[in-house]
Amino acid sequence: MNEICAMQSCTGCNLCASVCPKQCISFSREYKGHLYPVIDQSNCIDCKKCTKNCIANNKQILKYGATYGCYAAWHKDEAEQYESASGGLATAISRYVIRQGGKVYGCAWNDKLEAVHIGIESEHELEKLRKSKYSLSKVSRETFEDIKTEVKSGRLCLFIGVACQCDSVRKYVGDGYNNLIIIDLLCHGGASPVIFKEHIQYLCKKHRLKNINNITFRGGDYDCRLALRNGNEVKYLGYQYEDEYFLGFMSHVLYRQSCFACQYASRERVGDITLADFWGLDEEIVKKYDFHKRGVNLLMVNTERGNAVFEAIKPEINFLVRNIEEAIAGNETLQCPTPIPEKYELFWENMKTYSFEKAMHMTYKEEYDKIKVNKIKRNFIAPLRLIKHRILKKLL
Numbered sequence: 290m291n292e293i294c295a296m297q298s299c300t301g302c303n304l305c306a307s308v309c310p311k312q313c314i315s316f317s318r319e320y321k322g323h324l325y326p327v328i329d330q331s332n333c334i335d336c337k338k339c340t341k342n343c344i345a346n347n348k349q350i351l352k353y354g355a356t357y358g359c360y361a362a363w364h365k366d367e368a369e370q371y372e373s374a375s376g377g378l379a380t381a382i383s384r385y386v387i388r389q390g391g392k393v394y395g396c397a398w399n400d401k402l403e404a405v406h407i408g409i410e411s412e413h414e415l416e417k418l419r420k421s422k423y424s425l426s427k428v429s430r431e432t433f434e435d436i437k438t439e440v441k442s443g444r445l446c447l448f449i450g451v452a453c454q455c456d457s458v459r460k461y462v463g464d465g466y467n468n469l470i471i472i473d474l475l476c477h478g479g480a481s482p483v484i485f486k487e488h489i490q491y492l493c494k495k496h497r498l499k500n501i502n503n504i505t506f507r508g509g510d511y512d513c514r515l516a517l518r519n520g521n522e523v524k525y526l527g528y529q530y531e532d533e534y535f536l537g538f539m540s541h542v543l544y545r546q547s548c549f550a551c552q553y554a555s556r557e558r559v560g561d562i563t564l565a566d567f568w569g570l571d572e573e574i575v576k577k578y579d580f581h582k583r584g585v586n587l588l589m590v591n592t593e594r595g596n597a598v599f600e601a602i603k604p605e606i607n608f609l610v611r612n613i614e615e616a617i618a619g620n621e622t623l624q625c626p627t628p629i630p631e632k633y634e635l636f637w638e639n640m641k642t643y644s645f646e647k648a649m650h651m652t653y654k655e656e657y658d659k660i661k662v663n664k665i666k667r668n669f670i671a672p673l674r675l676i677k678h679r680i681l682k683k684l685l
């Protein structure tokens with residue numbers, strides 16, 4: 290056995306390594322910032338479990354797709370809504386599952402600041418999962434095993450992740466368990482965990498940051514900015530289109546190759562529930578409910594199981610019935626995979642010669658020149674105008 294699936298189709302879901310009876314698959318091959326499976330030939334017994342289970346070799350027949358309704362939804366508690374990535378639905382559903390004595394699997398930072406999936410059982414741990422981590426998260430073999438053990442024991446379990454992760458978990462556990470709820474998040478693409486880690490190290494060194502133990506991209510006071518924190522205290526702030534990593538995520542050059550042909554980028558879904566930002570929501574509604582300030586979820590209820598969860602959390606949330614066509618028109622991910630960006634090859638060519646940060650500046654030179662001008666305006670001209678305004682006010 291040499292290759293489990295075509296390299297450009299591999300999502301990095303880790304299912305192959307999790308089903309291998311000889312544990313002889315490691316993610317040790319790096320290509321364009323992402324890790325790919327390598328088989329230790331000396332231990333492989335050619336059982337083909339990896340290829341048979343691989344989600345890239347078995348095109349999932351996606352069914353559901355808002356069969357039980359499409360909604361704009363948000364948490365009734367304004368603080369929960371404000372602090373979350375969108376409207377706080379993932380947190381609301383997670384809390385419901387924990388209150389039922391269940392276990393929730395979602396993405397958190399580990400102590401090395403890597404995005405990983407963990408299982409939580411108490412409400413005070415919900416903070417670990419809240420907010421989007423824009424780095425492709427790892428679902429370890431231990432986590433796959435733990436989900437299966439808990440589900441088989443009859444415990445209510447919730448898995449939240451991007452669609453390829455949801456597919457691999459469903460495949461690993463097997464269909465036919467009513468006590469496993471799966472929520473897939475709409476996703477443009479998974480960004481490089483390798484470059485993310487190196488960039489955080491670069492920032493810590495450059496700005497002499499110590500004790501960084503939390504990172505946020507979305508939700509709360511610094512929504513859409515890269516915030517490096519010690520607890521909640523912000524030690525570094527990078528604007529969405531200035532910080533090299535955030536720009537690399539937004540411009541898609543850091544995505545895994547499989548994302549440009551993602552089999553889940555369609556109105557048909559893999560989860561019992563689909564959550565996303567409700568892009569394209571009627572502007573009158575956005576203004577009426579102040580969604581520019583506090584986010585709102587697109588909520589697609591796809592299965593009977595998903596509908597039972599929706600009914601159970603109704604007292605905690607506000608929702609408006611919407612037409613799925615409105616959601617599809619506003620969110621490209623419900624139509625087709627993200628196209629390869631124009632500057633993708635140029636960026637990776639630059640990466641052969643320069644550090645990541647320098648390669649970004651070489652690739653996005655025009656954008657960074659504009660940013661320089663904006664920074665001067667922000668840091669010098671705007672304060673000068675303010676001083677002038679104050680002096681004039683005093684004189685008059």
Ligand SMILES: Cc1cc2nc3c(=O)[nH]c(=O)nc-3n(C[C@H](O)[C@H](O)[C@H](O)COP(=O)(O)OP(=O)(O)OC[C@H]3O[C@@H](n4cnc5c(N)ncnc54)[C@H](O)[C@@H]3O)c2cc1C
Nearest residue numbers: 373374375376377378379380395396420422476477565566
């Ligand atoms: C990598 C990524 C890309 C996304 N891209 C889009 C997009 O293109 N368009 C769009 O409309 N929506 C996108 N989303 C979904 C959106 O940003 C919100 O995650 C979603 O609407 C849920 O918001 P919430 O307020 O309910 O979540 P919260 O209540 O804040 O909870 C966040 C949830 O996200 C999960 N999560 C966080 N980071 C990751 C990660 N790296 N991998 C897997 N799960 C994670 C956590 O487990 C948690 O359950 C993306 C999310 C992620 C994680």
Ligand code: SF4
Nearest residue numbers: 309333334336337339
């Ligand atoms: S063929 Fe079997 S033993 Fe070999 S890598 Fe795949 S799962 Fe492991």
Ligand code: SF4
Nearest residue numbers: 299300302303305343
């Ligand atoms: S798609 Fe998943 S199961 Fe298939 S080779 Fe890649 S990591 Fe393994």
Ligand code: SF4
Nearest residue numbers: 453476478479548551
């Ligand atoms: S775009 Fe598709 S393949 Fe890429 S991380 Fe998202 S769900 Fe997975």
